[in-house]
Amino acid sequence: MKTTLCGIEIDNPVIPASGTYGYGLEFAELYDINILGTFSFKGTTLNSRFGNDLPRIAECPAGLINSVGLQNPGVDAVINEVLPELKKVFHKPVMANVCGFSVEEYAEVAEKLDKCDQIGWLEINISCPNVHGGGAAFGADPKVAAKITSAVKAVTTKPVIMKLSPNVTDIVSIAKACEDAGADGLSLINTLLGMRFDLKTGKPIIANKMGGYSGPGIFPVALRMVYQVANAVNIPVIGMGGVSSADDVREMLMAGATAVQIGTANLVNPFICKEIIEELNA
Amino acid sequence: MKQSVFSIIENKPLTSNVYKMVLSGDTSEITKPGQFVNIKIDGTFLRRPISVCDYDENTLTLIYKVVGKGTEILSIMQSGELDILTGLGNGYDTEISGNHPVLMGGGVGVPPLYALAKKLISENKTVDVLLGFNTDDEVFYAKEFADLGCNVTVCIADNCRNSEYKNGFVTAYLPENYTHFYTCGPEPMLKAVYNATNTEGQLSFEERMGCGFGVCMGCSCKTITGYKRICKDGPVLLKSEIIF
Numbered sequence: 241m242k243t244t245l246c247g248i249e250i251d252n253p254v255i256p257a258s259g260t261y262g263y264g265l266e267f268a269e270l271y272d273i274n275i276l277g278t279f280s281f282k283g284t285t286l287n288s289r290f291g292n293d294l295p296r297i298a299e300c301p302a303g304l305i306n307s308v309g310l311q312n313p314g315v316d317a318v319i320n321e322v323l324p325e326l327k328k329v330f331h332k333p334v335m336a337n338v339c340g341f342s343v344e345e346y347a348e349v350a351e352k353l354d355k356c357d358q359i360g361w362l363e364i365n366i367s368c369p370n371v372h373g374g375g376a377a378f379g380a381d382p383k384v385a386a387k388i389t390s391a392v393k394a395v396t397t398k399p400v401i402m403k404l405s406p407n408v409t410d411i412v413s414i415a416k417a418c419e420d421a422g423a424d425g426l427s428l429i430n431t432l433l434g435m436r437f438d439l440k441t442g443k444p445i446i447a448n449k450m451g452g453y454s455g456p457g458i459f460p461v462a463l464r465m466v467y468q469v470a471n472a473v474n475i476p477v478i479g480m481g482g483v484s485s486a487d488d489v490r491e492m493l494m495a496g497a498t499a500v501q502i503g504t505a506n507l508v509n510p511f512i513c514k515e516i517i518e519e520l521n522a
Numbered sequence: 523m524k525q526s527v528f529s530i531i532e533n534k535p536l537t538s539n540v541y542k543m544v545l546s547g548d549t550s551e552i553t554k555p556g557q558f559v560n561i562k563i564d565g566t567f568l569r570r571p572i573s574v575c576d577y578d579e580n581t582l583t584l585i586y587k588v589v590g591k592g593t594e595i596l597s598i599m600q601s602g603e604l605d606i607l608t609g610l611g612n613g614y615d616t617e618i619s620g621n622h623p624v625l626m627g628g629g630v631g632v633p634p635l636y637a638l639a640k641k642l643i644s645e646n647k648t649v650d651v652l653l654g655f656n657t658d659d660e661v662f663y664a665k666e667f668a669d670l671g672c673n674v675t676v677c678i679a680d681n682c683r684n685s686e687y688k689n690g691f692v693t694a695y696l697p698e699n700y701t702h703f704y705t706c707g708p709e710p711m712l713k714a715v716y717n718a719t720n721t722e723g724q725l726s727f728e729e730r731m732g733c734g735f736g737v738c739m740g741c742s743c744k745t746i747t748g749y750k751r752i753c754k755d756g757p758v759l760l761k762s763e764i765i766f
Contacts, residue, residue, distance in 0.1 A: 262737040266754070270523065282739075290742065290749055295730045297740040299568045304732060311739040311749070445730075455567060507733035508562070508569060510607070511525060 241520050243277070245499050246399035246424040246476055248333060248360050250277035254489065254517050257480050257503035258283050258337035258363065258403075259308065263322045267506075268329035271514050277499060280335040280427075281318075283365050284353075286345050288314035292370060293447035298436040303455015303482065303504055305434050307370045307448040310339055315349045323358050333360025337403070338392070339368055343384075347391040354396035362398050364388060367405030367430035369452045376430070379405040382417035389421035399424035401478065406458075406465055407433045415469040427478035427501065428469060429462045455504040456482045463495050470496025484512065486519035523609045523735050524551040528582060530601050536662040539588045540630060541597050542575075549577045551609025555616075555637035556706075556726055556758050559584070560734035562605040566592040569607065571734050571753070573706070573726070575633035576640070582608075585633035585662070610734050611757050614638050614724050620701025621647050625672075626692045626715055628654040628707025632663055634726060636670075638704055643671050650700065652677060652692035654711065658684045673697075693718035703761075713766055723761045727752050 241252040256267070258280040267273050292309030313322065326334065336359045340346035346364060353359050366379035366388055378384045385402065392400050402418040404411060406429035415426055431452025436445045444450070462481020470477045479497030483489060484505040492500045505512045528547030536542050552559075552574055559582070560569040570592040576583040588597050616638070623642055627635045632653055642649045651672040655661050656679050668674045675688055675695050682689040693714050703723035705715045712725050729752040732738035736754030743750055745763040750756060 260733075260738060266736045290744060291739065294741065294743070296742075297568075297730045297732045297738070299566065301567065303567060306732060306738065306740060308739045308742075311742055507738050508567065509525075510523075510733070510735060 243499060245277070245478070246361060246401065248399065250499065252277045252517055252520060253493065253499040254513055254520070255279055255335065255478065255499055255501045256506055256513050257501035258365065260503040260506045263318070264326055264330055264334070267510065270510055273330050274332060275517055276332070276513060278332055278335050278360060280337050280363050280501065282312050283310050283337045283339040283368060284312050284315050284318050284349060285310055285339050285341070286315055286349050288312070288317065295445055295447055296451070298445040298451065300434075300436065300453065300455065300457060302457030303453060305436060305446060305451040305453050306431070307446045307451030309370045309448065310368060315352050319352060319356060323356060327358060334358055335361045335363050335401070337363045337365055339365040339371075341371070343388055343391050346388050347395050350392045351395040354398055359398060361401055361425070362392065362396060363401045363403050363427055364392055365403045365430070367403050369405070369407060369431055369433045369450070370448060376405045376407060379414060380408050382413050385414050386417040386421035389418045389423045393422040401425040401427050403430060404428040404469075405430050406461060406481070411465050412468055412472045415473050419473045419475050423475060425476040425478065425498075426469060426473065427480060429458070429465050429481045432458055432461065454482065456484050458482045459484075459488060463491060466492060466497050467495040486516045489516060489520065523607055524548065525605065525607050527603050528606050529603050530599055531581070533597070533599055536585065537660055540660070540662055541586055541588065543584045543586070543596070545582045545584070545604065545606075546580055547582060547606070549580060549582050549608060552577045552582070553609065554613025555641055556614035556634050557609060557611045558734075558757065560607040560610055561596070563592045563595050565595050568732065569734060570596070571610070571731050573634040574637060576637045585630070587630040607734060611753060612755065614704055614726070614758050616641050616645060618702060618722070619647060622650070622697075622700050623647060623702045623704060624650040624652065624697055624700040626652045626654065626703065626705040626707070628692065628711040629656070629660065631705070631707030631711070631726070634706050635704065636663060636666065639667055639670050639672050649673070650697045651675070652695050654679065654692040654707065656680050658682060658687065661687070716761060716764065716766060719761065724758045725761060725764065726757045727759060728757065
């Protein structure tokens, strides 16, 4: 099931989603990760971040809420320490997930990653719901989304994929703003903002109170948004949100996706991407 | 880490809400006491991380407390198969124990100390075990530890009536001249053990987890030696690296 994603051929359309696959190293101990189309690595910021207080995870009947808060070692450590390790086990272009707290930070991180041969695409996360003063705040305003797109495009020759939030009134207007600003592709949806309470304490389970809801429960919403956006733009769309089976991948492709990311399912079944690829190839 | 299918051999209550489950399957990835497994349970979305109480070549013993929907479903299973990820977490290091380690367990934190005690005894060490429970009727596994050859003290926090048990917290009964400590239990107990001990030691932590194998960053904590994932770099941390 070869396909082309923003000018780069991938062996199949299955891509583990950012935040559920680390930098690939843990999964490389489980199976040969070169079977993947590619994978999107953990959201990376300019500086090292610990992220939010614990608990960061709350379970739901058909998924989970997370509020990790972009824990990552910072872009320089990713380039100097993580990517050389990844090179030993993954021999394809990887998708770099970029996050920031200002337009300048997005551009600075993107510029550093642009120099890495291992990186195929830059996925620009303007939709993280778990950080204040950044993330989703940028993805909720078409003008700001366009500004970040332009700023990143100006510093890289790699394809730029804007990762969109579902927590907006009109995702199509954001998608179009990114396309008009030069985005090479779009990926959607990030998590839906949600919360759970602890019945014993009467308080939110998540320390940050709210977090991003993901898992099979959001699949129909994701599918609908991918369909709307794919019909409104002329650039490739990567569909994601609750995809947990080969049939889910097929549905996302039917909705207009060029490739499909698999996120939360990796946390429950670490072999899910391998199993889905084998089923799609069968 | 390995994903494999285990068969339930036995699942019986030890107290009103603590169960012992024995399973048969491939335990080859379990290399140290103090590691845990992550169990897929029909009816819940996430797996349930449970510490390994004991293991040999093809059997796995788990002791768990019913605390919610997942463990409740688990508690009524009398037979059948379970999808389990094994070999998770770092486990306890016995090489630095010295010749007289003390083990302190609190409630459902007791089980992982059993395989640890077994290993330490096999290494010809003098093993003191302090088991802490809230009430007399919550006590389990005191005899099993004694049968291994450990010196066992059962400590009851609240209204101790059994004359074989001591009144109070485990920290009040620390032996003299112990060389190292190992502990597992609720966080207030870990903190009390941290403050009451005067040697290096190993503390096993519990946290809500997403994946259990180090990729989601759901259970990270700050230590003196940097950020650590409870599931992958822990659950056992050294006293000297912990920031309380």
